[in-house]
Each structure stands twice: as structure tokens, then as C-alpha cells.
Amino acid sequence: MIQVIDLIETEDKKQTRLLWETVSKELSKHSGFIAANLYETFESIHPTADYQLTSFTQWKDQESWLNARSAVKSNAEIKALLEQSNAKFTAFTSELRSSDARHDELNTIGHQNMVLVDVVSVEPERMDAYASMWNNAKDFMKDKNGYVSAHLYQTVDPSSEIKFINMPEWKSAELFSTSLKTEEFFKIVDDFKDNFSLYLSNKLLSVLPEQQPS
DSSP states (O other): OEEEEEEEEOSOHHHHHHHHHHHHHHHTTSTTEEEEEEEEEEEEESOSSOOOEEEEEEESOHHHHHHHHHHHTTOHHHHHHHHHOOOEEEEEEEEEEEEOTTSOOGGGOOTTSEEEEEEEOOOGGGHHHHHHHHHHHHHHHTTSTTEEEOEEEEESOTTOSOOEEEOOEESOHHHHHHHHOSHHHHHHHGGGTTSOOEEEEEEEEEEOTTOOOO
């Protein structure tokens, strides 16, 4: 399974949402499509860019994704929407590096929950150390009030500046904040405190195979 994540900068969220719906509904008709979610940022901490939206699409494998993308690019309606759009997409194709096995599928996320989109840039030689830190942080978080799940996605492209996207889910931003404002947690993440770029988000839409957005 691969995850195709697009970090989206836009001056017109309504138009970009329409574009996302149209593209995702078309992609959902293709073999290998698993699910797509669109998230809206409501707060950012140490942002590296003004990402207003995040698109998250799961595929059975990269071949399925590439075949579907090629087919969708020839769609006249989508071509027209792309020409009208001012949105900038930063693409990140990834594999799951680590997760909380109790919650294995992001397409089950409830609309009311907060999803943190944590964009991580680290040196290649520090990637394993970051993943180890992430697991320690996950173990610290998993028993805290409001915690739901955690997933760490690693780039499949060695040349990508973004090496990981960390996507924990919490019942609310308030519970996320109050549960982690502790000396113990800060000590766990201290070596990578300058590598975090956080986008607190809520889910706007979901698309499953052959279904309309929910």
C-alpha cells in the first residue's frame, strides 16, 4: 500500500475543494484505489508554507496510482478545473513506516476528530533516529486522554526534501495540547524540535471506491 499526500496552498478553498472532489471521484473508479480524505487546516505551528488543505489518498500499490493518474489527466472536465485553479500542490508519495496497530485505517476517521499533519524534513542520516523517536513519542501518547491513533509515513523518493509526514489523530486539539505539554514529552522530541511543522486539521470530505464524498 502507498499513500499519496498533497499539501495544498490555495487562495480559493471552495474552488480547490471542488477540484479535489472531482478528481477523487474519478480516481475512485480505478483499480487499486482504497480511500481519499481531504483535511482543512485550522491552526499551524512553525509552518514552512501556508498549507490550507491536505489531500490523503491510499492506493494498493504505486503502479495502480500511476495508471489512474495518467487516465485522469486526460479527463476534459478535470483539465478545465486545473486550468482555472490557483492551487499549488506539494506532492508526497509514501509508505507506512510505523503506526499504532489498534487503528489501522485512516478512512475510518470521524469528522469531529483533530488530525495533525506534521511535515518533517530531516537529513537522510537522521531518518532512522527520527523514526525511533517517533515510536517513543507514540508510546507516550497512546494512553493519554483523547488519543485515537498515530501513523508515520516515509517518502519513497530519496530526493524529497520532506522525509516523513506524521499523522496522529486526537479527539480534539485541546486534549492533544494539554496531554503533551509535559517535561517528559518535550524531552522525547527535543532532538527534533526544529524539524516539526504542524498543521492541525479537521476532515472535510472522504471518498471510497464508487462512492460519493461523505
